[in-house]
Amino acid sequence: MAAVGEAPQTSGVSSDSNELAGFGYKQELDRSLGSFSSFAAGFSYISILTGVTALYGFGYLNAGPGVWWTWPVVVGGQILVALCFMEMAGQYPIAGSVYQWSKQISSGYTSWMTGWIYIVGAIVTIAAVAVDWQIVLPQVTTKLQFFGTSADAGTYLTKHGAQNALLLGAILVAITTTINMLGVKLMSRINNVGVTCELIGSTILVILLLFNAHHGPQIIVHSYGFGAGHPWGYFGALLVGGLLSAYVMYGFDTAGTLAEETNDPRRNAPPAIIRAIAAAAIIGGLVILFASMANKHVLDKNVGLLGLPYVMKQAFGNTVGNLFLIDCAIAIFVCCLAVQTATIRMIFSMARDNRLPAGSAVARVSGHRKVPVVPALVTGGLTLVLLLINIGNQSAFLVLTSL
Numbered sequence: 001m002a003a004v005g006e007a008p009q010t011s012g013v014s015s016d017s018n019e020l021a022g023f024g025y026k027q028e029l030d031r032s033l034g035s036f037s038s039f040a041a042g043f044s045y046i047s048i049l050t051g052v053t054a055l056y057g058f059g060y061l062n063a064g065p066g067v068w069w070t071w072p073v074v075v076g077g078q079i080l081v082a083l084c085f086m087e088m089a090g091q092y093p094i095a096g097s098v099y100q101w102s103k104q105i106s107s108g109y110t111s112w113m114t115g116w117i118y119i120v121g122a123i124v125t126i127a128a129v130a131v132d133w134q135i136v137l138p139q140v141t142t143k144l145q146f147f148g149t150s151a152d153a154g155t156y157l158t159k160h161g162a163q164n165a166l167l168l169g170a171i172l173v174a175i176t177t178t179i180n181m182l183g184v185k186l187m188s189r190i191n192n193v194g195v196t197c198e199l200i201g202s203t204i205l206v207i208l209l210l211f212n213a214h215h216g217p218q219i220i221v222h223s224y225g226f227g228a229g230h231p232w233g234y235f236g237a238l239l240v241g242g243l244l245s246a247y248v249m250y251g252f253d254t255a256g257t258l259a260e261e262t263n264d265p266r267r268n269a270p271p272a273i274i275r276a277i278a279a280a281a282i283i284g285g286l287v288i289l290f291a292s293m294a295n296k297h298v299l300d301k302n303v304g305l306l307g308l309p310y311v312m313k314q315a316f317g318n319t320v321g322n323l324f325l326i327d328c329a330i331a332i333f334v335c336c337l338a339v340q341t342a343t344i345r346m347i348f349s350m351a352r353d354n355r356l357p358a359g360s361a362v363a364r365v366s367g368h369r370k371v372p373v374v375p376a377l378v379t380g381g382l383t384l385v386l387l388l389i390n391i392g393n394q395s396a397f398l399v400l401t402s403l
Helices: 010-021 035-046 048-091 098-105 108-130 133-140 159-181 184-211 217-221 233-241 243-248 265-294 301-316 318-352 373-389 396-402
Strands: none
Touching (some): 035 184, 035 265, 035 318, 048 133, 048 184, 048 217, 048 233, 048 243, 048 301, 048 318, 098 108, 098 318, 108 159, 108 318, 108 396, 133 301, 133 318, 159 184, 159 318, 159 373, 159 396, 184 265, 184 301, 184 318, 217 265, 233 243, 243 265, 243 396, 301 318
């Protein structure tokens, strides 16, 4: 199990630390991550089972089975971005990824603005991922639907469903914040196990969906009237439904964000970026396609309301369907963990350069666990505030994911 607990090589760490000193920084973070941990961080940020589970229903509601066509478009564009990120990660293996890369190749104002935009977007993302638990957990057991009735389970489109989503999200954020405060070794071990579960589960899911198909792949070339009444016709419906693909396919720069905690980051970080997006692109595309093929009735309104969990239970039954929902819940958990981890490093990197208020205090690293504690508390606290602001708002989920 070397992938789960990769031990650092002393000489390599020393070399990496000397290289970091060449950029003007001393080694403060715990450099203990290997190649699989680097890949897992990027893959869990993208997290197919999180994004597709959360927004498959939204995409299908707006564009039907043809929403699949937004996937290769988004993936193609993001691969071009990933190629640029690979070059930057290899040239500048410094915590903070896009902030540091902007700093090295552009002006100070550009890097400052890039960092702030990333931080704000990432905190919103943590909240958006955290409320995804509402999509799956109450459909495993209604005991986790603390507000309303069983009719609110698995949906965020009712008042009580939205309230329950925010409660479950707050619980998840509290857990991930605690883990991130305990150090990167614990975080990476948990993340590696979670990513392994997601890779295995999503592979089995693809196979089972294919064997339970009720339609052929030609289903994606028909509009089925989903664009009716839209000002831009079916193209407009695709643009709206494309939020499904856009929401999923980002965050692969996390391998670069953790560069100061990765052994030999010049060698490990760049391929981790392209591997993460490649694995996510293949698995995600197949899940979306085969889920539409496995849906018995193309115009079933429950697909738009309850999304992928509904399709899985219709295809596999409650018992097997619940097993996949539990796997989805694990994927959501490690996704939230990875997003917060990346955000913490961004805040740490900017604070270290005194580009944030109270920079020296924010950038302080705990001596024993070698983790920036204040950024962990800041990200967790701001996410909880964001969730509290939206409590009682049944549009909160779509607002957060759209942002």
